[in-house]
Amino acid sequence: xxxxxxxxxxxxxxxxxxxxxxxxxxxxxxxxxxxxCTMSLYVSSQGIHTEIIVPVKNKYFDWNxxxxxxxxxxxxxxxxxxxxxxxxxxxxxxxxxxxASINPVTAFKALFLPTPSTLHVQTYRVFPQSIETKCVKIxxxxxxxxxxxxxxxxxxxxxxxxxxxxxxxxxxxxxYEAKGSYSIWKTCNDWTAEALEKADVNxxxxxxxxxxxxxxxxxxxxxxx
Numbered sequence: 001x002x003x004x005x006x007x008x009x010x011x012x013x014x015x016x017x018x019x020x021x022x023x024x025x026x027x028x029x030x031x032x033x034x035x036x037c038t039m040s041l042y043v044s045s046q047g048i049h050t051e052i053i054v055p056v057k058n059k060y061f062d063w064n065x066x067x068x069x070x071x072x073x074x075x076x077x078x079x080x081x082x083x084x085x086x087x088x089x090x091x092x093x094x095x096x097x098x099x100a101s102i103n104p105v106t107a108f109k110a111l112f113l114p115t116p117s118t119l120h121v122q123t124y125r126v127f128p129q130s131i132e133t134k135c136v137k138i139x140x141x142x143x144x145x146x147x148x149x150x151x152x153x154x155x156x157x158x159x160x161x162x163x164x165x166x167x168x169x170x171x172x173x174x175x176y177e178a179k180g181s182y183s184i185w186k187t188c189n190d191w192t193a194e195a196l197e198k199a200d201v202n203x204x205x206x207x208x209x210x211x212x213x214x215x216x217x218x219x220x221x222x223x224x225x
Contacts, residue, residue, distance in 0.1 A: 028202045028218075037137035037221035041146070041199065043192065044084060045132045045210045050192040051086035051120070052150070053133065060140045061147050067162065072123050073172040080172075084122040085150050087178055088188035089115050094166065094175060114181040118165060119153055122173040134214055137221035138199050146199035153191070155179050189213055 039060065042053035056063050063069075069078040086093075092115075127133075138146075154162045155177035163177035180186060193207035196217070204212040 027197060027205060027216075036139045038140055039138050039143045040135055040223055041138050041143065041201070042082075042127075042133050042135050043196070043213065043217055044128065045134075045214050048210055049086060049088065050189050050210045050213050051084045051122070052146070052192060052195060053082055053084045053124075053128070054143075054146075056080055056083055060143050066151060067121065069123065071164075072121055072174050073170075074167050075171045077123075077172075080123040080125055082124040082127055084120075084124065084128075085153075086120040086122075086188060087117060087153055087180075087191035088120070089182035090118040090165070090175070090178075091115065092182075093118050093120055093188075114183045117178040117180050117182045119176045119178040120168065120173065121176060122168065124172070132214070134217050135223035136201055136217055137223045138201060142199040142201075146195055149195040149198050153178050153180075184208075 039058065040055075044051050044053055054063070056069065063083055064078070067083075069080050070076045072080075157163050165175040165177060168174050180191075182188070187208050189210050189212075190207050193203040193213055196213070197203050202216050202218040204216045207213055
């Protein structure tokens with residue numbers, strides 16, 4: 001019995017050490033910078049979940065051409081300046097507007113079973129001040145790589161249209177069918193990290209925790225809002 005407990009302790013300590021190293025290790029090392037720092041990109045964290053915030057329109061891309069703004073929220077309004085995109089477990093995200101409303105059964109299924117995913121799209125008239133955000137500057141070329149990742153995350157129907165599951169938590173957001181299955185091996189924050197990495201933004205080696213992404217978020221360009 002004692003040997004079993006000792007072995008379990010070794011396994012737990014080894015796993016903890018492995019995850020800590022992954023948390024603290026960046027995917028990029030040393031000094032680096034983008035070719036040009038013309039585009040401000042934001043990442044938001046709401047405790048356990050991260051999302052990517054982008055301007056609705058700039059000289060590189062107009063999201064209204066891909067996802068009509070009047071179709072996103074209940075208000076049918078097009079006067080939005082920013083969009084936020086987050087990928088995750090469908091049941092968990094639809095049922096959990098805040099961390100205080102987490103359903104343990106839904107959370108368990110999300111972590112340990114491959115489950116359907118969804119994309120949460122939130123609109124903002126002004127930049128959100130009530131949530132934690134961090135900004136990095138990237139090049140236009142890198143931004144278009146990020147745009148491609150987000151666009152390719154939407155599941156389309158036979159006619160090539162995006163599939164809305166339902167309206168969101170308030171009047172300015174919605175959930176859409178997404179590609180891929182959610183699991184402990186591919187979480188909401190892993191999706192964020194993969195998208196950022198495509199845009200040449202630094203991310204952690206182990207990106208399951210939102211705090212790890214916010215800690216490592218860096219593009220080599222200083223960002224001032």
